Amino acid sequence: xxxxxxxxxxxxxxVVDIQGHPDAMPGTAGIPHMGGxxxxxxxxxxxxxxxxxxxxxxxxxxxxxxRSGIDIGRETDGAEDMHCVEGDPATQLWPTLLPREGEPHLxxxxxxxxxxxxxxxxxxxxxxxxxxxxxxxxxxxxxYTFADAHQRxxxxxxxxxxxxxxSQAAHDAALTAMEYLQAGARRTTAEVLDAFDRxxxxxxxxxxxxxxxxxxxxxxxxxxxxxxxxxxGATV
Numbered sequence: 001x002x003x004x005x006x007x008x009x010x011x012x013x014x015v016v017d018i019q020g021h022p023d024a025m026p027g028t029a030g031i032p033h034m035g036g037x038x039x040x041x042x043x044x045x046x047x048x049x050x051x052x053x054x055x056x057x058x059x060x061x062x063x064x065x066x067r068s069g070i071d072i073g074r075e076t077d078g079a080e081d082m083h084c085v086e087g088d089p090a091t092q093l094w095p096t097l098l099p100r101e102g103e104p105h106l107x108x109x110x111x112x113x114x115x116x117x118x119x120x121x122x123x124x125x126x127x128x129x130x131x132x133x134x135x136x137x138x139x140x141x142x143x144y145t146f147a148d149a150h151q152r153x154x155x156x157x158x159x160x161x162x163x164x165x166x167s168q169a170a171h172d173a174a175l176t177a178m179e180y181l182q183a184g185a186r187r188t189t190a191e192v193l194d195a196f197d198r199x200x201x202x203x204x205x206x207x208x209x210x211x212x213x214x215x216x217x218x219x220x221x222x223x224x225x226x227x228x229x230x231x232x233g234a235t236v
Contacts, residue, residue: 003183004182011056013056013059014059015061015135016135017062017063017135018040018097018134018136019090019093020091031137031166033166034164034168035164036164037164040162044134047132047189047193048097057103057126058099059104059122060093060103062107063109064086065085067087106122112141112144112145112148113148114145129154131155133146133158134159135162136164137164138164138170138174142163146185158186163175
């Protein structure tokens with residue numbers, strides 16, 4: 001199977017459940033964790049900054065469950081205890097990785113970002129073709145979001161040094177499984193930073209109006225300018 005380009009069409013950076021606080025680290029709130037969170041956060045900060053600088057949309061996910069547990073389903077049937085409880089410090093988005101005004105922040109109740117959220121609607125609005133996933137857990141929310149994106153025919157990449165799993169073995173196995181689905185899925189922070197920078201350096205074409213503009217009739221001062229353009233991503 002031929003490896004696909006790094007980015008096909010319009011990319012979107014998907015930040016999966018980078019939650020917690022220096023005083024409430026992952027692994028202390030019901031979910032086992034392999035460690036290495038500081039390095040993950042540092043790479044995520046670089047990737048989010050690069051996406052913003054180069055015009056790549058960023059979508060933030062946060063897993064949250066009600067204290068009653070009514071919405072947690074079967075998530076505590078395995079290795080995980082009650083987790084991501086609303087209001088807990090470990091449930092909040094990491095303080096240096098918060099959405100800016102206008103950036104989508106999606107709360108989810110299940111591992112996959114596609115279940116019970118408006119992710120697919122947003123991706124259609126962005127005309128997205130390539131999803132770049134970062135965050136955690138590699139073997140749970142990242143893997144299941146990847147698989148659901150793959151089933152929906154998105155080109156999907158996982159930044160292997162910007163994800164962390166429930167254990168090193170589970171992390172490695174999940175990366176292997178994602179690479180099995182799409183050759184070239186596993187990428188590094190350095191590779192994605194380079195791809196985003198090249199996207200930002202290249203002038204992207206815009207869609208011309210489908211009907212030639214005609215002189216507009218006089219308008220009142222309350223009318224807004226409704227002109228807008230759509231950008232088309234390049235293959236990188």
